[in-house]
Structure formats: C-alpha cells, structure tokens
Amino acid sequence: MGLMTAQEYLESLHDGRIVYYLGEKIENVAQDPNLGVCARTMALDYEIAEDPKYKDLATVYDEELGETISRYYHKPQNGEELIKAHDLIVTSTNLGDGIIPFSHDIGSDALNAYSITAQAIxxxxxxxxxxxxxxxxxxxxxxxxxxxxxxxxxxxxxPSHPGQAHPDQYLRVVEKNDKGIIVRGAKMHITGAAYSNEILVLPCRAMTEKDVDYAVAFAIPANTPGLTQICRPFKSKVSSLEFPNTRQHFIHTDSLIVFDDVLVPWERVFMCGEWEHAATMVYNFALLHRRTGVAYRIPMSEQLAGVAMAMAEYNGVSQAPHVREKLTDLLVYLETLRSLSRSACLDFVMRGGMAVPNPVVTNIAKYHFASKYHDMVKIIQDLAGGALVTSPTYKDFQVPEIKSYIEKYMIPKNGISGEQRMRMMDLIRRILPAENETICLHGEGSPMAERMTIFLEGRRTLAQCMKLVETQAQVG
Ligand SMILES: Cc1cc2nc3c(=O)[nH]c(=O)nc-3n(C[C@H](O)[C@H](O)[C@H](O)COP(=O)(O)OP(=O)(O)OC[C@H]3O[C@@H](n4cnc5c(N)ncnc54)[C@H](O)[C@@H]3O)c2cc1C
Structure with missing residues (x-):
C-alpha cells in the first residue's frame, strides 16, 4: 500500500465521523471553512513525505514489508534514528510556520508506549x-x-472513588463480550482528533486494583459508532487574511471525545485490567510525547528570538545595554532547548526493543521550555512596544486616502519601511496568541508532572553524588 498522499488523506476524512464545531455538526471536516484549515495543517506532513527533498528524513524503507513507510511508525534503534525523527519534527514545524502538522507524531508516541507496555506485561x-x-x-x-x-x-x-460525581470521570470498560469490550467515558483536549483517521487511547494515570476497569488501552477509527467529538473553537489567524502575501496559515484544534458505549474489537485492545501496568503506559507515553513537544518548540523558540532581534533592529535599539541583555536571555533559552533536545536523543535508553530519549534530559528540556516561556514573551512584548496592540491594520494600509500617513508614521529607523514594521508586528501577533501561554504550560503535561519525573528518574544520580561527597568527606 505504502504512503498516503495529502489528497488521499483529506478525502479519507469524509467517513461519517461525528464532529461538532461551535454548535454545528460538521458533515465533512476537510471541506469545512474552519476545520478544513486544521485538516490542511495535518496534510502538510503528507506533502512533506511526498517531496523528494525530504524523503530521507520523512520515510524509511521497511525491510520486512518491502516498502517505504513513514518514519514515525518505524521503531528507532539508536541515537542516530532518534535524531532523524527529531529533525523531522523540527523540519515539519518550520514548514508549518511554527505549527507542527501532528499527523503521526503524537499517535506514534502512543503506539510506542503500547509496544513498551506490552513487553512489560x-x-x-x-x-x-x-x-x-x-x-x-x-x-x-x-x-x-x-x-x-x-x-x-x-x-x-x-477513578473508582465513590466520591467522584459519577463513575465515568475516567474512561472505563463497562462490558466484555466475545466481540470485544464496551467502553464509556470521555477524553479531553485531544489535538487533531477531529481530522485524524485513528484514535489511540491510553490511561492517563497510575491505577490501583480498585481501578481495574479503568486500566484500558485500545485504538479505534475516528468514525466508530458511539464516538462524538466536540472541538475547541479557535480564532482563525486573522492577519493572514489582511496580508495577502502571507503564506497559507496553519492551526490545530482539540476535541472533547465522548465514548458512549463504544465497542472495541479484541484485536484492537492493548490493555484491559492490567492496572499495575497503567503507570508504565502513561509514563512512557509522557516521555516520548515530551520529546516530540520539545522538538517542535525549537522552531517556535527560533521565531521568538527572530522577532525580538527584528524589532530591536527596526527600532534602532539593538545595541542598547538592556536590550542586549534581553536578547542574550533569548539566546540562552533557545540554545539550552536545542542542546537538551538533541542530547536526550544521543543519550538514549533502550525500552521494549526500541531506543527512547533520555528520560531526565527530556523532562528537563520540556520543563525549561514551559517554565521560561512567559518570560520570553514578556521580552518580545517589551521590545515591540505598544504599537503591537495599537497600530493600524493592513486593511487601513490599503485605503488610498490614509495609506501615505501610515507609511510615513509607521517608519521606525531610517531604511526600514512602515510596512515592514507592520508585517513584523503582524507575525508577532500570530505567533503569540494569549492561549499559547497555557498551551506551553500544560501541553505534554503540567510542569509538576515534569518535575516529579525528573526527581524520580534522577534519584540514582543524587545517590551517586552523595556517595562521592561521602568519600571526599571520608564519612562512614
Ligand atoms: C493545547 C493542548 C493540547 C493537548 N493535547 C492533548 C492530546 O493531544 N492528548 C491528550 O491526551 N492530552 C492533551 N492535552 C492535555 C494535557 O496533557 C493536560 O492539559 C495536562 O496533562 C494537564 O492536565 P489538566 O489540563 O487536566 O490539568 P489539571 O490536571 O486540572 O491540572 C491543574 C493543576 O492541578 C494540579 N493537579 C492536578 N492533579 C493533581 C493531583 N492529583 N494532586 C496535586 N495537584 C494536582 C496540576 O499540577 C496543575 O497545577 C493537551 C493540553 C493542551 C493545553
């Protein structure tokens, strides 16, 4: 069969799935004026795989199947393969103007977590x-x-505590029969679900024996009967409509997915009641997914550094001592992220027959990105000045009677046009929507989740350090 084309992917979404957006049931997500933009964002990954320039990065030749497949579904065997997968995420996010297409990466993180957990069970x-x-x-x-x-x-x-408002706060198995299991509950914030082909379900926390019905993992097509998706509304990136030169824009939405007594055939069930292993599954998913998150934040951080430098240059203040300090902070932020992200791949560990990124370094990288992001945004807001929120729009710029005023009075330093400055500020508004601050904190897990993993995984290092100083202090 081989690789799907972008066109085939878009056509595949017209499959009877039940998806709501702003109170409306959407007949064909790929054709919808809102969700279609998201679907075309995802389609970018398929375009990249079709492009000979990216073939080596985006695909691998699978010896067993005798065909070329997506790199995402290949099990990495060493640091070099992890770096390639990492670079693929960075490249596709760059081509998405700072938005990752998300067609296979989160899903493959879940798939790999299934593999590791199946081995552990x-x-x-x-x-x-x-x-x-x-x-x-x-x-x-x-x-x-x-x-x-x-x-x-x-x-x-x-999950099973009787004090919960109802027993379906976590997805659970309500029935088993010879065909499969029946599940009920809801998953929330699921990025790209409305325009994915398959939904890979995993538990989200460690379980106890009492939670046995909640320890469940499986994969189903997005049009499976009983599934209803309700999407988060998003603002279309307004300015690209106003700036005719701007490339097509990219965006995603996230779904609340309701599982109303959904039948999952046994061959698609990967955990059913093994409560002791729920932690293994969620833990390994979080690790793999944080590596994905860190990789796609590199192009986003390059954008932050780029717009800060551009605004400082345009306004003629790039050599001012306090501005240089701020630009240095951005450089430290970016380069720390880049090096942690790559070293997590090179310092990999083997789990379930595949190479996975170093857990401590991956979690530090994600924590670094999320915890310092707001400070970096503040620098850009400071350097861009108040015009970021008050300047005229490009629509005003197109009106002949006022164009010359805007052109004249938006000029920053000599040599930079008013239009250049307006375009740069427009880009800043597009890459810094207010919701990004929450996305950076909670996407791939809240900061406390990363700190807990860093501590748990790093305890051996702490013990080794203690042993070292005890030797030096000649204690014991
Ligand atoms: C843009 C975006 C995209 C996402 N995409 C996906 C996706 O594709 N798939 C997916 O499965 N998830 C996705 N998520 C969900 C994401 O993983 C969660 O938002 C994150 O794990 C935090 O969970 P929560 O939102 O329920 O926050 P909460 O769990 O409500 O956390 C809120 C606060 O409560 C604290 N807290 C929570 N529980 C406890 C506790 N037991 N004890 C002490 N403190 C606690 C937290 O530390 C935090 O400070 C996405 C989230 C965002 C923002």
Whole structure:
C-alpha cells in the first residue's frame, strides 16, 4: 500500500465521523471553512513525505514489508534514528510556520508506549496485537492522535472513588463480550482528533486494583459508532487574511471525545485490567510525547528570538545595554532547548526493543521550555512596544486616502519601511496568541508532572553524588 498522499488523506476524512464545531455538526471536516484549515495543517506532513527533498528524513524503507513507510511508525534503534525523527519534527514545524502538522507524531508516541507496555506485561497476545496494529498503520500510513487525558473530575480522587460525581470521570470498560469490550467515558483536549483517521487511547494515570476497569488501552477509527467529538473553537489567524502575501496559515484544534458505549474489537485492545501496568503506559507515553513537544518548540523558540532581534533592529535599539541583555536571555533559552533536545536523543535508553530519549534530559528540556516561556514573551512584548496592540491594520494600509500617513508614521529607523514594521508586528501577533501561554504550560503535561519525573528518574544520580561527597568527606 505504502504512503498516503495529502489528497488521499483529506478525502479519507469524509467517513461519517461525528464532529461538532461551535454548535454545528460538521458533515465533512476537510471541506469545512474552519476545520478544513486544521485538516490542511495535518496534510502538510503528507506533502512533506511526498517531496523528494525530504524523503530521507520523512520515510524509511521497511525491510520486512518491502516498502517505504513513514518514519514515525518505524521503531528507532539508536541515537542516530532518534535524531532523524527529531529533525523531522523540527523540519515539519518550520514548514508549518511554527505549527507542527501532528499527523503521526503524537499517535506514534502512543503506539510506542503500547509496544513498551506490552513487553512489560509480557503477554504474547498483547505483543502480537500491537505489532499487527503497527503493521496496519505502516501499510495504510494513517493519521493518528493520542487520547490520554481523561476529564478526571476531582483530581485528588482515584477513578473508582465513590466520591467522584459519577463513575465515568475516567474512561472505563463497562462490558466484555466475545466481540470485544464496551467502553464509556470521555477524553479531553485531544489535538487533531477531529481530522485524524485513528484514535489511540491510553490511561492517563497510575491505577490501583480498585481501578481495574479503568486500566484500558485500545485504538479505534475516528468514525466508530458511539464516538462524538466536540472541538475547541479557535480564532482563525486573522492577519493572514489582511496580508495577502502571507503564506497559507496553519492551526490545530482539540476535541472533547465522548465514548458512549463504544465497542472495541479484541484485536484492537492493548490493555484491559492490567492496572499495575497503567503507570508504565502513561509514563512512557509522557516521555516520548515530551520529546516530540520539545522538538517542535525549537522552531517556535527560533521565531521568538527572530522577532525580538527584528524589532530591536527596526527600532534602532539593538545595541542598547538592556536590550542586549534581553536578547542574550533569548539566546540562552533557545540554545539550552536545542542542546537538551538533541542530547536526550544521543543519550538514549533502550525500552521494549526500541531506543527512547533520555528520560531526565527530556523532562528537563520540556520543563525549561514551559517554565521560561512567559518570560520570553514578556521580552518580545517589551521590545515591540505598544504599537503591537495599537497600530493600524493592513486593511487601513490599503485605503488610498490614509495609506501615505501610515507609511510615513509607521517608519521606525531610517531604511526600514512602515510596512515592514507592520508585517513584523503582524507575525508577532500570530505567533503569540494569549492561549499559547497555557498551551506551553500544560501541553505534554503540567510542569509538576515534569518535575516529579525528573526527581524520580534522577534519584540514582543524587545517590551517586552523595556517595562521592561521602568519600571526599571520608564519612562512614
Ligand atoms: C493545547 C493542548 C493540547 C493537548 N493535547 C492533548 C492530546 O493531544 N492528548 C491528550 O491526551 N492530552 C492533551 N492535552 C492535555 C494535557 O496533557 C493536560 O492539559 C495536562 O496533562 C494537564 O492536565 P489538566 O489540563 O487536566 O490539568 P489539571 O490536571 O486540572 O491540572 C491543574 C493543576 O492541578 C494540579 N493537579 C492536578 N492533579 C493533581 C493531583 N492529583 N494532586 C496535586 N495537584 C494536582 C496540576 O499540577 C496543575 O497545577 C493537551 C493540553 C493542551 C493545553
């Protein structure tokens, strides 16, 4: 079968799935004026795979199948392959003007977490089912997303706790029969689900024996009966309509997915009741997904550094001591992220027969990005000045009676046109929507989740350091 084309992918979305956007049921997401933009964002990954320039990065030749497949569904075997997957995410995000297309990456993080967990459980049936499913994805090149985060209800109560408002705050198995399992519940914030082919479901936390019905993982097509998706409304990136030269814009939305007694056939079930292993699955997914998150934040951080430098230059202040300090902060932010991201790949560990990025370094990289992001935004808002929120728009610029005023009075330093400055500010508005601050904090897990993992994974290092100083202090 081989790779899907961008056109085939868009056509595949017209499959009867139930998706709501702003109160309307959407008949064909690829054709919808809002969700169509998101679907075309995802389609970019398919365009990249079709482009001979990116073939080596985006695809691999699968010896067993004897065909070329997406790199995302290949199990990396070493640091070099992890770096290639990393560079693919960076490249596709760059081509998406700072937005990752998301067609296979989150899904492949979930798929790899299934593989690692199936090995940890040691059940040959699960191992075989996951391998069969991987082969299916390789052959069909389907777009996948990961539905992990439950709606959760009271965060301090376990899934099965009777104090929860209802028993469906976490997705659970309500029935088993010879065809498969019936599941009920909802997953929230699921990026790209409305325009993915397959939804890969995982538990979102560690479970106890009482939570046995909630320890469930499976994959289903997005048009499976009983699934309803309700999408987050998003603002179209307004300015690209006003700036005719701007490239097509890219954007995503996230779904609340309701599972209203959905039948999942046994061959698609990868965990059902193994509560002791729920933590392994969510832990490994989080690790892989944070590496993905860190990689796509590199182009975003390059944008931050670029617009800060441009505004400082345009306004003639780039040599001012306090501005140089701010630009240095941006450089430290960017270069720390770049080097942590790459070293996490090179210092990989093997799990479930595949190379996975170093857990401590990956979590530090994600924590670094999220915890310092707001400070970097503040620098840009400062350097751009108040015109960022008050300047005339390009629509005004196109009106002959006032164009000359705008042209004259928007000029910053000599040699830079008013239009150049307006365009740069327009880019800043596009790359810094207010919601980005929340996205950076919570996407791939909240900062506390990263700190907990850093501590848990780093305890051996702490013990080694303690041993070292005890030797130096000649204690014991
Ligand atoms: C843009 C975006 C895209 C996303 N995409 C996906 C996706 O594709 N798939 C997916 O599965 N998820 C996705 N998520 C979900 C994301 O992983 C979660 O938002 C994140 O894990 C935080 O969970 P929450 O939003 O439920 O926050 P909460 O869990 O409500 O956290 C809020 C606060 O409560 C604290 N808290 C929570 N529980 C406890 C506790 N038990 N004890 C003490 N403190 C606690 C947290 O530390 C945090 O400070 C996405 C999120 C965003 C913002």
């Amino acid at each position: 040691g059940n040959p049936e699960y191992i075989q089912r996951v391998e069969n499913y991987r082969t299916y994805l390789k052959q069909k090149d389907l777009a996948t997303c990961a539905a992990v985060t439950d709606v959760k209800g009271d965060r301090m109560l376990r």
